[in-house]
Amino acid sequence: MTAGTAAPxxxxxxxxxxxxxGRWARSAVVYGVAAAGxxxxxxxxxxxxxxxxxxxxxxxxxxxxxxxxxxxxxxxKLFVTAAxxxxxxxxVVGLVLGSLLAAKRNGEYASINLGGNARQFAYGxxxxxxxxxVGGCPTRIIIRTGYGDVAGALALAGVAAGVVGGALSLxxxxxx
Amino acid sequence: xxxxxxxxxxxxxxxxxxxxxxxxxxxxxxxxxxVRDTALLKGVGAMLVAAWVAFGAIRVIAGSDAGFGLLAxxxxxxxxxxxAAILVGALLLGFVATLSGACxxxxxxxxxxxRVGAWAFLAGFYxxxxxxxxxxSPHIGSWVL
Numbered sequence: 001m002t003a004g005t006a007a008p009x010x011x012x013x014x015x016x017x018x019x020x021x022g023r024w025a026r027s028a029v030v031y032g033v034a035a036a037g038x039x040x041x042x043x044x045x046x047x048x049x050x051x052x053x054x055x056x057x058x059x060x061x062x063x064x065x066x067x068x069x070x071x072x073x074x075x076x077k078l079f080v081t082a083a084x085x086x087x088x089x090x091x092v093v094g095l096v097l098g099s100l101l102a103a104k105r106n107g108e109y110a111s112i113n114l115g116g117n118a119r120q121f122a123y124g125x126x127x128x129x130x131x132x133x134v135g136g137c138p139t140r141i142i143i144r145t146g147y148g149d150v151a152g153a154l155a156l157a158g159v160a161a162g163v164v165g166g167a168l169s170l171x172x173x174x175x176x
Numbered sequence: 177x178x179x180x181x182x183x184x185x186x187x188x189x190x191x192x193x194x195x196x197x198x199x200x201x202x203x204x205x206x207x208x209x210x211v212r213d214t215a216l217l218k219g220v221g222a223m224l225v226a227a228w229v230a231f232g233a234i235r236v237i238a239g240s241d242a243g244f245g246l247l248a249x250x251x252x253x254x255x256x257x258x259x260a261a262i263l264v265g266a267l268l269l270g271f272v273a274t275l276s277g278a279c280x281x282x283x284x285x286x287x288x289x290x291r292v293g294a295w296a297f298l299a300g301f302y303x304x305x306x307x308x309x310x311x312x313s314p315h316i317g318s319w320v321l
Contacts, residue, residue, distance in 0.1 A: 025196040028219025032199070033226040035190050040230035044238060046182030052248065053231065056186060058281040063305040070306060078309045087180045092284055094187020095194070099288025102195035110290050117296035123276035124283070124300030129308050130269035133316070134262050137280040138201040138273065141266070142220060146227025148248035154259060155266040162270020163202045167209040170274065 039143050048089060050082035053147035057140035059131035061091040134158070190281075195289055200282035202273050 024030050039055030042048050048055055064084035070076050083089060103109040131137045134155045136144060141159060144152030193199070197219065204217035253259045273279050276297060278286060283301070286294035 022196070025193055028197045028199045028204075028216050029222040031190075031193045031197040032219040032221070032223030034193055036223045036226035037230045038186050038189060040227065040234055042182045042186050044234045046186070047179040048183055048186075052251070053227075056190060056281075058279075058284055059301075059305075061183065062280075062302060063309060066302050066305050067309055076310075078306070079313065083179060087177050090180050090184040091187040091190075094184040094189075095191035095281065095284040096288040098188035098191025098193075099195040099285040100191075101188070102192040103289035106196070108195070108289055111292065112290060113292040115293075117293055120276060120293045120296040121300035123272050124297035125304035125307075126272045127269060127276065127280055127297075128301045128304035129312065130265050130272065131280060132305070132308050132313070133265040134269060138269070139223075139279065139281045142201055142223050143227045144251075146224050147231045148228075149251040150247055151251055151253050151258075151262055154253065154262050155269075158263040158266025159202065159270035159273075160205055162267040162272075163205045163274050164209055165267070166271040166274025167206045169271075171210060 035139070036143055036146060048083045053140070053144045053149060053152075054081065054083055056091065056143060057136050058092055058095065059128055059137040060135075060140065061089045062128075063132060064089045065092060191285055191288060194282065194285040200278050202270060202279040203282065206274055 035056055039053075041055070043053060043055035046055070051060075054060065060081065061084070064080050065088050067076075067078035067080045068084055068088045071078055071080065100109070134141070135151065136155070138159050141152050141155045145156045199216060199219045201220055201223070204214075204220040207213040207215070208217050253262060276283070277293075280301065283294045283297045287298055
């Protein structure tokens with residue numbers, strides 16, 4: 001009888017811990033602190049360093065990975081930052097796998113097709129060119145601004161203005 | 177070796193948290209402009225402050241060639257033309273990323289949870305990476321950075 005009462009109790013403690021961790025994981029503030037702190041740590045002691053504040057970027061790390069793969073398979077001499085020259089930078093692979101893991105664990109994985117895929121393809125191409133031109137995806141621009149990068153702060157101002165313009169044009173298109 | 181391991185681990189953690197929190201670095205401002213929702217904007221602010229604190233702490237602990245001032249040394253754009261180019265490129269980046277619905281990092285997360293449009297976005301993304309470094313970047317040079 002005691003064993004019968006003890007087991008559910010332990011289970012409920014575990015469930016409480018799980019609910020607590022799940023609530024924290026859903027907070028955008030926790031994501032921001034974790035992403036920025038880990039990016040700084042990885043940049044300093046994880047070897048992802050020669051460009052400053054390079055810990056987390058989806059555009060630059062994706063460029064490094066594709067160019068590294070092409071250089072090794074096809075023998076081309078495309079530009080790769082010093083961080084990802086000998087061993088590839090696998091951040092983008094980790095991003096997709098981590099998100100897949102989270103979605104599978106919480107039953108949110110679903111193959112959804114909203115249409116407009118050719119448009120998304122074109123948007124992706126333009127976003128990559130613009131991101132490589134200014135030196136980072138919006139996430140790395142935020143991290144660079146925190147690092148004290150003047151060009152990063154300038155780019156953050158430009159991105160903010162672009163986002164306001166894009167949101168207003170979306171609203172204009174929806175109301176027309 | 178350590179680069180691959182640390183970046184893969186960082187990507188796994190950020191991808192997991194990004195899927196749970198639906199965080200998007202341009203979504204904060206977009207949601208604020210459209211529906212006055214500040215949940216994601218707080219995340220952007222937290223990321224900015226946390227980056228500032230973390231890099232400051234690392235400079236104190238380990239030292240760095242970026243100096244101890246508020247602005248890191250050697251990051252100032254070379255002139256008014258470089259400033260204008262960065263502003264125009266960032267404006268285009270923010271505008272098109274808003275139209276596509278999410279920032280590039282969020283598109284990776286959406287691809288992981290099964291959004292087909294995000295996979296189309298990523299296809300264009302990586303093809304453009306090769307096109308940019310092969311043909312566009314040699315003509316521009318690296319004067320912007």
